[in-house]
Amino acid sequence: MPPPRDLPRVLRTLCPARPHVLSPARNAFLSMTTFAPSRRCIATTAAAPNNAAPSTPKRKPLTKEQRDFLSSALRVNQTGELAATLIYTAQTPPLVNAHPHLRPLMAHMYEQEAGHLRTFNSLITKHRVRPTALYPLWSVAATALGWSTALMGREAAMACTEAVETEIGEHYNNQIRTLLEMFEQWEAEGYEVGDEFRDLIGTLRRIRDEELEHLDHAVEHDAKEARPYWLLTSIIRAGCRGAIWTSERV
Amino acid sequence: MAPSRALARLTLLRRAQQTALRRPYHSYDHPAPTGIFNAHEQAILSAAYKHVPEHGFTAQSLSLGARDAGYLDVSTNLFSEGPFSLIRYHLVTQREALAPRREAILADVTASTAVPARVERLTWERLLGNRDVNHRWQEALAIMAQPSHVPASLHELALLADEIHFLAGDTSVDPSWYTKRGGLSMIYASSELFMTNDRSPGFGNTRAFLQRRLAEAGSLSGAVGSVTQWLGFTASAGVNVLRSKGVRI
Amino acid sequence: MVARPALRAATRIARRQPVASTYSSHNFCTSTPTLRPSTASSSSTRDSSNGSTRTTHFGFQDGISESEKTERVAGVFHSVAESYDRMNDLMSFGWHRIWKDHFVSSLNPGYSSSIPPKPQRILDVAGGTGDIAFRMLNQSHVVNANPNIHITISDINPSMLAVGKQRSLSLPAAQQATLSFLEADATQLPATIAPDSLDLYTVAFGIRNFANIPAALAEAHRVLKPGGVFACLEFSKVGNPVFDAVYKRWSFSAIPLIGQLVAGDRDSYQYLVESIERFPSQDEFRGLIEDAGFVVGGKGYEDLTLGVAAIHKGMKPL
Numbered sequence: 001m002p003p004p005r006d007l008p009r010v011l012r013t014l015c016p017a018r019p020h021v022l023s024p025a026r027n028a029f030l031s032m033t034t035f036a037p038s039r040r041c042i043a044t045t046a047a048a049p050n051n052a053a054p055s056t057p058k059r060k061p062l063t064k065e066q067r068d069f070l071s072s073a074l075r076v077n078q079t080g081e082l083a084a085t086l087i088y089t090a091q092t093p094p095l096v097n098a099h100p101h102l103r104p105l106m107a108h109m110y111e112q113e114a115g116h117l118r119t120f121n122s123l124i125t126k127h128r129v130r131p132t133a134l135y136p137l138w139s140v141a142a143t144a145l146g147w148s149t150a151l152m153g154r155e156a157a158m159a160c161t162e163a164v165e166t167e168i169g170e171h172y173n174n175q176i177r178t179l180l181e182m183f184e185q186w187e188a189e190g191y192e193v194g195d196e197f198r199d200l201i202g203t204l205r206r207i208r209d210e211e212l213e214h215l216d217h218a219v220e221h222d223a224k225e226a227r228p229y230w231l232l233t234s235i236i237r238a239g240c241r242g243a244i245w246t247s248e249r250v
Numbered sequence: 251m252a253p254s255r256a257l258a259r260l261t262l263l264r265r266a267q268q269t270a271l272r273r274p275y276h277s278y279d280h281p282a283p284t285g286i287f288n289a290h291e292q293a294i295l296s297a298a299y300k301h302v303p304e305h306g307f308t309a310q311s312l313s314l315g316a317r318d319a320g321y322l323d324v325s326t327n328l329f330s331e332g333p334f335s336l337i338r339y340h341l342v343t344q345r346e347a348l349a350p351r352r353e354a355i356l357a358d359v360t361a362s363t364a365v366p367a368r369v370e371r372l373t374w375e376r377l378l379g380n381r382d383v384n385h386r387w388q389e390a391l392a393i394m395a396q397p398s399h400v401p402a403s404l405h406e407l408a409l410l411a412d413e414i415h416f417l418a419g420d421t422s423v424d425p426s427w428y429t430k431r432g433g434l435s436m437i438y439a440s441s442e443l444f445m446t447n448d449r450s451p452g453f454g455n456t457r458a459f460l461q462r463r464l465a466e467a468g469s470l471s472g473a474v475g476s477v478t479q480w481l482g483f484t485a486s487a488g489v490n491v492l493r494s495k496g497v498r499i
Numbered sequence: 500m501v502a503r504p505a506l507r508a509a510t511r512i513a514r515r516q517p518v519a520s521t522y523s524s525h526n527f528c529t530s531t532p533t534l535r536p537s538t539a540s541s542s543s544t545r546d547s548s549n550g551s552t553r554t555t556h557f558g559f560q561d562g563i564s565e566s567e568k569t570e571r572v573a574g575v576f577h578s579v580a581e582s583y584d585r586m587n588d589l590m591s592f593g594w595h596r597i598w599k600d601h602f603v604s605s606l607n608p609g610y611s612s613s614i615p616p617k618p619q620r621i622l623d624v625a626g627g628t629g630d631i632a633f634r635m636l637n638q639s640h641v642v643n644a645n646p647n648i649h650i651t652i653s654d655i656n657p658s659m660l661a662v663g664k665q666r667s668l669s670l671p672a673a674q675q676a677t678l679s680f681l682e683a684d685a686t687q688l689p690a691t692i693a694p695d696s697l698d699l700y701t702v703a704f705g706i707r708n709f710a711n712i713p714a715a716l717a718e719a720h721r722v723l724k725p726g727g728v729f730a731c732l733e734f735s736k737v738g739n740p741v742f743d744a745v746y747k748r749w750s751f752s753a754i755p756l757i758g759q760l761v762a763g764d765r766d767s768y769q770y771l772v773e774s775i776e777r778f779p780s781q782d783e784f785r786g787l788i789e790d791a792g793f794v795v796g797g798k799g800y801e802d803l804t805l806g807v808a809a810i811h812k813g814m815k816p817l
Contacts, residue, residue, distance in 0.1 A: 061281045070275035078423060094499060121423045128276040128416055131423045151499065194279025290794050290816060313612035320817055322726040323611045324619065324698045328796035328814045330605070335796075 060191040066182060071129040073175050076247040077204075078120035079132045080168055083142035083243070084113040087164065090146030091157050099154055105217060109161075112210050119203060132247045141243070145236070156232060158223035163236035165215040171244055172208035176201060286342065291328060293319045295339040302340070306386040307333045307393060334399050337390045341406045344379035345413055348372060352417050368418035370464050373438055374457055376410065377445055381453075387446045411435045429471060437463040555710050558773030565710035569655070569684070572708045575767040576627070576656045582762040583628055583662070589757050590750075590771075591807075598803050599630055599703060602732045602810055605801075608699060609639025609648050616645040619698040622722065624685045624715075625705025626652045627659025629666050631732075635701070636674045646673060651692070653681040686714040688722055697723050703732040707778040716791035723815045729793055734775040735784075735802070735809035742805055750775065781809050788813040 062070070088110040096103045124131060132138065149160035179201050183193045226232055287295060298315020305311040312326045312333065329335035348355070355375045359367050380387055394403040411431040422430060440463065445456040492499060554561075557568050576583075587595045611617045619639070623632045632652045639648045654660045660680055667675055683689050685702070686709060700719045709715045719729045737743035750772045758768025779787065785799040793813025801810045 059280045061283050062275065062277055064283070067275040067277075067283075070277075074275070093493065097493070097498065121421075124423055125421045126276075126278075128412070131425075131427050133425075133428065135425045147499075194277075196277060196279035286797075288794060288796070290814065291796050309607070309610065310612055313610065316726075317612060320726070321814075322698055322724060322728075323613070323617060324606070324608070324728045325726040325814055327606060327699075327728040327730065327812050328794070330797055330801045330810075330812065332605075 058191055059194055060186055060189070069178060070127070072248040073178075074120060074124050074127060074129045075132055076171075076244055077175075078117070078124050079135075079138055079247040080171070080244070081113060081117040081120050082135075083138050084164065084168070085110065085117050086139060086142035087146035087160070088113055090143045091150040091160075094147070094150040095154060095157050102154070102221070105221075109214050109217065112214070116207050116210070119207070123200075123203075133250050134246065138243065138247070141239075145239075149232075153226075155222050155226035158218040158221045159226035159229055159232050160236055161218040162215055162223040163233040164240055165211050165218065166233075167237050167240035167244070169208055169212045169215065172204055172211065176204050176208065179204070287339065290321075291335070294321060294325065294328065295336060298336055299339060299343075302336065302383050302386060307336045307340075307383075307390045309333055312336060331399070331402075334393055334396075334402070337393060338402065338406065340383065340390075341410070344376060345406070345410050347379065348376060348413060348417060351375070365415075365418050365420050366464065366468055369414055369420070369434065370461060372414045372417055373434065373441070373464075374460060376414065376438070377441060377453070377456060377460065380442065380445060384445060387442070391443065391446075407435045407439060410438065426471070433467045433471070437467060556777060558770045558777065568710045571770075572710075573656050575770050576708075577658045583659070584630070586758065586762055586768070589761060590754050590768075594804060594807075595704070598732060598808050599634060601803065602701075602703060602730070603631060603634040603638050605810065606635070606699065606701065606728075606730055607638065607643070608635045609643040609645035611643075611645060616643070616647055619645075619648040620696060621648060621650045621699040621701065622653060622692065622697050623650060624653050624700065624702040624719075625655070625708070626701070626703065627654035627656055627663050629663035631701055631703045632663075632678065633667070633670065633674075636670065636678065640671075640674055640677075646677065649677050649679070651679050651681050653683045653685065653688075655682065655684050657682055685709055686711050686718060688718050692722050694721050695724050698727050699723075700727070700729045701731070704734065706731055706733055707774050713787060713791065716787060716793075720792045720815055725815055725817045727815050729788065729811075729813045729815070731784075731788075731811045732808060733784075733811070734778060735800075735806050736780040737806045738802070739805050746807060747776075781806070781811075784809075784811055792816075 088106060092106045092110065096106060123129075145160065146157075149156045179197065183197065183201075186193055223229075285292075294312070294316050296315075297318040298312045300318075301311040301314045305314065309326065309332060312329065312335070313323050316323065316325045326332075331338070352372075355371055356368055359371050383390070393399060408431065411434040414434060415430060420430065437460065441456060441460045444459045445453055448456045450456075489499065554563060555565050555568050557563050557571050563571075591598075608621055609616070609619060611619075621632075621635060623635070626632050629652060632650050635650055636648075639645050652660070652663055654663070660682055664680055667678055670678070681689070681691070683692075685705075700723055702715075706712060706715065716729070723729065737746050754772050755765050755769045758771075759765035762768070778784070781800045781802070785795055788799070788811055789795060791813075792815065794816050795811075795813050799811065799813075803809060
């Protein structure tokens with residue numbers, strides 16, 4: 001049975017944004033067939049440099065579907081990062097109280113999440129995307145999740161991080177894949193991909209890698225020891241998927 | 251009937267409702283999508299718009315516009331919404347006219363960098379866009395209030411409120427995004443109505459009305475903000491007191 | 500007339516396959532390349548040079564030649580001409596009158612901003628019983644006070660035209676004077692209608708019976724003046740799935756029965772229902788109108804009663 005934690009790891013290996021150290025044992029667990037679509041990432045990333053063709057740069061207007069996809073993607077990302085910062089904010093005091101050695105790790109993870117939130121805040125303002133209408137609901141839910149898992153102990157808190165980051169990593173990968181498909185189509189039709197989108201995909205890759213780093217930290221800190229592990233993670237992951245689905249729409 | 255088709259239609263319907271809610275992504279790199287009027291509609295409407303001060307937002311103006319643009323009397327059938335198309339043309343062109351003039355409009359408010367001041371200035375400028383058709387605007391409001399035109403009218407109002415906030419440099423990314431735009435929509439609509447009865451020189455009374463409404467909304471949202479802040483502070487202080495007593499929370 | 504078991508079988512087949520797939524704008528009505536032996540053309544009464552070997556559908560029956568469809572449609576309307584309006588009332592609970600009133604008042608024929616009003620020439624296709632034309636006369640003469648219009652009622656079917664002629668006798672003489680009748684095939688209008696000569700081309704509840712809809716649209720485009728308007732009122736697709744289910748149940752079970760009871764002619768009404776089902780959706784039909792060279796405004800159509808019927812309009816560009 002493949003443990004769920006290996007899933008994002010596989011995705012990351014298939015779409016490398018920067019060199020990432022992986023233990024050979026984990027690297028061996030690559031099942032190419034399961035995630036065949038992501039192989040596309042490699043192809044397009046490799047093809048990017050020969051874009052310097054002397055043809056005049058012409059760009060295609062975004063279709064309605066593309067604009068809808070982009071606005072819902074940015075909205076759900078902003079919501080997700082907001083929830084992540086709130087989870088870490090709520091987890092930190094009880095957790096650090098009980099395990100003072102976790103203080104630097106929690107501070108590091110919180111700092112990264114806060115950075116992501118700033119990034120997406122500026123992106124949704126710049127691109128005129130409205131924030132989620134259920135903002136207060138997600139704030140309350142994220143705080144409650146962070147606090148309650150922290151009260152359940154270190155393992156539960158780490159299992160929460162693991163579950164959330166697994167879903168988020170997968171979610172970012174889906175977005176990256178859709179963007180790459182868009183690029184591929186534009187390039188096939190002889191259009192140019194603007195810097196706006198190259199930057200966006202770079203940002204998404206960087207953030208995805210940082211999220212998956214948090215996942216590694218959580219596993220290193222005994223997330224798997226949480227009891228009952230499967231119940232906790234499957235509830236949280238289902239909640240995350242529901243929240244993503246809703247935020248994409250509302 | 252094939253169930254797959256019913257399903258497809260359901261998804262289409264749902265998608266249509268969603269897109270009405272969605273604020274589309276705004277790209278700086280890629281060309282903007284085409285507007286809601288095609289070239290022929292644009293030709294007739296821009297010609298018809300010149301007749302509005304004299305003939306109002308009516309079929310007569312549309313028909314005169316069609317004639318001026320070289321079309322036939324029946325060509326106005328291109329507009330299934332009739333005179334409402336002319337109203338929408340006014341709303342769209344006036345809204346789109348704000349962005350190119352942003353620098354000029356905000357030139358004298360650079361000293362005060364506050365967003366509310368810029369919102370006030372832009373809203374006033376948009377109200378002045380009604381100057382030439384102000385005496386016809388009550389008729390237009392009556393047409394916009396017809397049930398079949400209400401959704402499109404509200405959509406235009408929401409787009410205007412968003413445009414003003416965007417041009418004013420508003421960067422809210424929380425629920426205040428909604429309250430600010432909703433509040434401005436109501437204030438704009440009431441100011442517009444006030445303006446139709448304003449006989450003061452340069453619509454001075456309307457501007458005073460607008461500023462009063464904006465100040466009220468500002469103090470209201472300020473009060474709400476203070477209460478929220480106080481609640482948050484009290485709650486976190488309470489939690490910290492409990493923690494200092496050794497409660498493990 | 501139609502063989503019932505064959506029709507039933509065709510109905511079953513058509514229900515089983517998703518109908519949307521049968522209407523891509525290219526293969527919608529005709530499949531030219533199939534060079535079938537022209538057996539049907541020998542029995543054709545109307546010699547249409549290009550129509551005899553092309554195939555179309557009649558209700559849920561596929562693969563019949565265009566000339567045979569023309570002939571069969573003629574048969575249907577011969578048999579229902581007398582009771583046509585009574586049946587329409589029963590079938591739509593009287594709603595068709597409201598749709599027609601709305602259609603004509605939205606077109607607003609005779610309206611002109613010029614003084615004196617400019618003359619208008621209107622062709623009402625498939626308007627045999629005069630329903631639309633008489634309303635347009637009234638709108639122009641009475642509402643818009645513009646007697647300077649001329650309406651030609653055209654129909655392929657002399658029985659329907661005869662009903663219209665009879666009814667027109669009760670109109671005021673001034674209105675009768677601006678009315679004329681023409682027996683013609685809409686896919687091949689006669690030379691008496693000159694190219695670029697019409698202000699308005701209307702067709703209400705007729706276009707789905709045409710053997711070749713793209714050809715009829717091309718003809719409309721040919722005879723209209725630049726700036727002239729093609730307007731079509733036709734049954735269409737219901738958007739709301741719940742209402743659609745109710746409506747389908749009503750139309751497929753009740754309407755043929757009513758036809759049998761009131762007009763004594765079940766098959767003709769079965770055809771009417773099936774032809775409504777086979778007609779393209781609003782968006783597909785708008786595509787056909789645009790393909791013919793018209794420009795449409797906004798979304799290009801207006802739904803009536805949740806899409807049971809729809810008004811499509813297209814303007815011939817300058």
